[in-house]
Amino acid sequence: MKKMLILLVMCTCVFACSKDDNDSPDSRNAYQPGDMVTVDETVMYTGNTPIYDKALIKDYLTRRGRASAYILDAATGSGAHLSSYTLEFQGEKNVLLGNIQTEIISKNDTLMMLAAVDFKEDSPKPNNNVADSIINLVQLDGPASECPTYYTDPCKYRKKYPVRIINGQYYLAYVVATATSTWWKPSPFGVPMELTDLSHLAGPAMLFNSKVISKLSQENNRDTLVVQILRRPLTKQ
Numbered sequence: 001m002k003k004m005l006i007l008l009v010m011c012t013c014v015f016a017c018s019k020d021d022n023d024s025p026d027s028r029n030a031y032q033p034g035d036m037v038t039v040d041e042t043v044m045y046t047g048n049t050p051i052y053d054k055a056l057i058k059d060y061l062t063r064r065g066r067a068s069a070y071i072l073d074a075a076t077g078s079g080a081h082l083s084s085y086t087l088e089f090q091g092e093k094n095v096l097l098g099n100i101q102t103e104i105i106s107k108n109d110t111l112m113m114l115a116a117v118d119f120k121e122d123s124p125k126p127n128n129n130v131a132d133s134i135i136n137l138v139q140l141d142g143p144a145s146e147c148p149t150y151y152t153d154p155c156k157y158r159k160k161y162p163v164r165i166i167n168g169q170y171y172l173a174y175v176v177a178t179a180t181s182t183w184w185k186p187s188p189f190g191v192p193m194e195l196t197d198l199s200h201l202a203g204p205a206m207l208f209n210s211k212v213i214s215k216l217s218q219e220n221n222r223d224t225l226v227v228q229i230l231r232r233p234l235t236k237q
Contacts, residue, residue, distance in 0.1 A: 031087040031234035037079035082203035114161040130181035131199035140209040171231035
């Protein structure tokens with residue numbers, strides 16, 4: 001009788017351990033992105049102080065025309081135009097993201113950072129205007145911050161793909177942003193002409209680089225950045 005009780009306890013422990021292992025996020029192996037995204041509150045920056053006034057932000061986007069097309073309506077949360085990947089764990093470190101081979105380079109309770117296994121080489125990106133420069137720095141760990149010669153010479157880097165973790169649930173992370181830079185050009189009539197450069201970013205998998213805020217100038221030009229943080233749930237296939 002005592003042997004049977006010991007055997008029963010051992011079986012119970014093995015079953016419990018097996019259940020815990022199967023319930024761990026990585027053991028679920030394959031994940032499918034959902035159709036809807038969660039849109040955090042839209043934020044405007046004209047300096048270091050964030051602005052959340054919805055009417056002010058809407059007026060700014062309306063005056064900038066096409067800029068409004070890039071900012072999502074928080075009421076609908078449709079992510080149809082954002083990049084979307086399946087997620088498949090293929091070992092302790094290897095992850096297939098869509099058809100991209102990646103590996104886990106860091107992970108904690110809130111974020112899993114993936115990096116492409118293969119290096120990518122890009123030709124120099126023209127630094128056309130201030131608005132473009134701002135948008136190029138919006139992505140945390142993006143090529144503009146990882147490649148010192150991003151604007152002058154070809155550079156190699158491994159593309160990063162962040163996966164947010166909230167209460168054990170995986171989410172694809174996105175940033176949608178619009179940047180403008182207003183400046184004045186001398187004219188032969190003595191009245192300076194006001195000109196505005198405009199640039200956009202819509203939805204590659206990324207995290208927001210808050211350090212870009214310190215790059216916004218209010219002196220010789222007036223820079224504005226509007227940002228949305230989004231996430232799409234990944235569910236077991």
